[in-house]
Amino acid sequence: MSTRDAQSLRSLRNLYSIKAILEMDKKVIVCPLPYHAHVNHTPSFSVYSNREGYEKFLCHGCGTEGDVIDLIGFMVLGRDYNPSSPKDVGRAIEMLIKGYKLSPPELSRPKPRGLSYELWKAFPLGDQVISYGGNRGLTAETLQAFGVGQADKSNLYDLLKGAGLDPAWLSSQVFMTMPTFHHGKLIGIKLRNIKSSGKRNRFFQFPGSSPGLFGMGNIYNTSEPIVIVKGEISTMNLWQRGLIHTAAPNCGEAMVDSAWGIWTSWSKKVIVIGDNDPEQIKNQLSKAYLKRCETFRADLRFPPEKYHDVDDWLLGDPGAIDEIQGWLL
Numbered sequence: 001m002s003t004r005d006a007q008s009l010r011s012l013r014n015l016y017s018i019k020a021i022l023e024m025d026k027k028v029i030v031c032p033l034p035y036h037a038h039v040n041h042t043p044s045f046s047v048y049s050n051r052e053g054y055e056k057f058l059c060h061g062c063g064t065e066g067d068v069i070d071l072i073g074f075m076v077l078g079r080d081y082n083p084s085s086p087k088d089v090g091r092a093i094e095m096l097i098k099g100y101k102l103s104p105p106e107l108s109r110p111k112p113r114g115l116s117y118e119l120w121k122a123f124p125l126g127d128q129v130i131s132y133g134g135n136r137g138l139t140a141e142t143l144q145a146f147g148v149g150q151a152d153k154s155n156l157y158d159l160l161k162g163a164g165l166d167p168a169w170l171s172s173q174v175f176m177t178m179p180t181f182h183h184g185k186l187i188g189i190k191l192r193n194i195k196s197s198g199k200r201n202r203f204f205q206f207p208g209s210s211p212g213l214f215g216m217g218n219i220y221n222t223s224e225p226i227v228i229v230k231g232e233i234s235t236m237n238l239w240q241r242g243l244i245h246t247a248a249p250n251c252g253e254a255m256v257d258s259a260w261g262i263w264t265s266w267s268k269k270v271i272v273i274g275d276n277d278p279e280q281i282k283n284q285l286s287k288a289y290l291k292r293c294e295t296f297r298a299d300l301r302f303p304p305e306k307y308h309d310v311d312d313w314l315l316g317d318p319g320a321i322d323e324i325q326g327w328l329l
């Protein structure tokens, strides 16, 4: 099949519905993709109609996105599926035409097993994480202060035996571990794959993790202004630059526990800083942002258009921190 054939076959996507194939009756479901590393209880997969009028999917967990054809491709070929390969697209279309049906994993909420407090200490800070953090503007002292560590084959492999991850993949990666604590309890550990440059498989939660607020101790019941950002790296970046009352949900933008709102209720000013995502994603996220603002009684702000997120802004503009300080007055 030539590239042009693949292009014209792509128009078949208008005839099929991702939602129908997945029998989706909810807005966000547990990701059905085979390589999505999950504890099976965090819905992260959503479907939207794009401007050209066909459906696209996006998973905030594993970062996979595409149209209905790509969905089948990723389901069948896994991570090896290449959306720009006419051969792969052709195979996916064949499956689609045959009437491929999928059942997404059931949304189950197993009682969180919880994590032993000591677990985060299994991942001491290592050179690769220090260097990765350095490129993102973070000092080793900051990483240390937040209990950040390095997980690789040497200390992760045995701990994750039986967690359903591909052992060959796991042992070839290096992760930055970012623990979330509430009141001195270890709530979760997020692992950021520092070898992955693409969107896929960048993050996963250590099995047994629960949703929590990274930096919770820094915002809890303070009367000072508070900043809520999207992720751990931004939290640490702002903290290091003097905005110590900063925190971020550890579980992606879709999840915010309304019970957390009480923690910020003493503060005289709370702001949520969003990302400048492409418009479709931004629209998709706007409800999540609104929920955050409602939960924390916060105002929503965005970095200047030319920066994607707070981290880019802080690295690219020495005046960023003053501007954020200004929002808090």
Ligand SMILES: [Zn+2]
Residues within 6 Å of the ligand: 031, 032, 033, 036, 044, 045, 059, 060, 061, 062, 063, 064
């Ligand atoms: Zn996924």
